Amino acid sequence: MSAELIDGKAVAAEIDARAGEVGAELAKEIGRAPCLAVVLIGDDPASEVYVRNKVKRTEAAGLKSIEIRKPAETTEAEAIEIVRGLNADDSVDGILVQMPLPDQIDANRVIGEIDPDKDVDGLTDVSAGRIVLGKPGLRPCTPAGCVLLAERALGDLSGKNVVVIGRSILVGKPAALLFLEKNATVTIAHSRTKDLPALCRTADILVPAVGRPEMVKGDWVKPGACVLDVGINRIDAPERGEGKTRLVGDAAFDEIVGHAGWITPVPGGIGPMTIAMLLRNTVIAAATRSGKNLPADF
Template identity: 60%
Template sequence: MGADVVETRLIDGKAIAAELRAGIGRDVAGLAAQGLKPGLAVVLVGEDPASQVYVRNKAAQTLEAGMASFEHKLPATTAEAELLALVAALNADPAVHGILVQLPLPGAIDATKVLAAIDPAKDVDGFHVMNAGRLAVGLEALVPCTPLGCILLLKRVLGSLAGMKAVVVGRSNIVGKPAAQLLLREDCTVTIAHSRTRDLAGECRMADILIAAVGRPEMVRGDWIKPGATVIDVGINRVAKPDGKTRLVGDVAFAEAQGIAGHITPVPGGVGPMTIACLLQNTLTAARRQARL
């Protein structure tokens, strides 16, 4: 590696998310003084353990930021019509500024239909086709929380992203595609790569900014990374350890990236904390827009 060895700096998503939440809390207090309390409704259907933990964290941080939290926990046997009726009621409730239906939903419920039923103005997950379309054509939109968090982390460590070559590995509607749109908005030159990309490693080596969002443990190897590049690892994968326990790893081979990447997010403690902070940011944004403030 020789001259290419660089000092790799960790991007502390936990600390940056805490700063973001503190700023949101101040803004919420300012709105409360004007008689407006942003409210977030979270709907959980079924008993998925990971979803339960996530929803609990969301509720705690919503209250900590001074917002109203509305939790709706429904059994896995809930009918699609019943869930759609709840979404309609939340759309009509002026105290609710943001609506989040926790995925995955039980198999008998059409998630696409449920997400499409959410008022785009209250779609704080940014998954509604109207928000996706508005983002794509450069209009004001509510943006998915994880890619928004990625961009905030990048701007924190790099400042302006203009002119940089960015490669996004992954093309999901939740992370890959919106991340690419947001990078374009920051004047990056953007490539979306995926499992069918020819010479995926070669594409990654071109990147000043590399976002890995494929859900495959340590797929992106150290020698795929351009020396000095900034690496944002969105992956959260649970893998077995020799002792039978498990550990969390990202989509990037973290140990191999040390001494090559200029900056990298750890897993956990990188992108994850930013996702909930950006959900609160979106709820604040939605409340302001609905109140025309």
């Protein structure tokens, strides 16, 4: 048996297109396109790429994009003032502050200023609380993308055993809660977990999200399981030439692909889904803020 590749890039393109369609219909009702504002402070190269991709895909979907760029010397007070200004701007539906921020800025304080109804990254305390309480709200993009891909592969997730490796507030914890919403049975594994390989072998759905290259080995995965690899790590690739690198996930793809049921590649798996869910959240935020209904299948 060879695992079926879950093409996150193709699914993300579908979601982008659907967000554009629903956003266009919503624009007819509210008189403007749903709007996403992205704040980039500093000159981190990876952040530059991420923001460029977000802006490109937002505009390609027919949504409005606002890009605010500030130098690395920007103070925390100035960053907070930017967020407060976007909160007050009624034409802005979603706010995303690109991480990491320069050292002099406390990211938690800046994120904490975002209006929860515009928190399209799902990172504020209120957004987290809404997940825990099962209340409507904007869900974190990467975890939401994981759940959607799992449903595409497996259908109904009720009763599935899910093991999430990693307990970060960005992916691990919210992913566990979102799978729980789907009536899966969820275990969060972490650095203190005893006999992690044995625990992983119980999983119908395995979600490595720790940032350790190829940590999950082939014999950790139950035959037929679905592996959703959140990790993205750059490692040396001398076989490609001196100084060359390549991207790998937290799962040892070549070891696992031969007996898993489904697996997301790296790159091209979970990564593209993050921006797709961001666009979806922007449309949801625009509808919620304007008191409009969205299609039941959105």
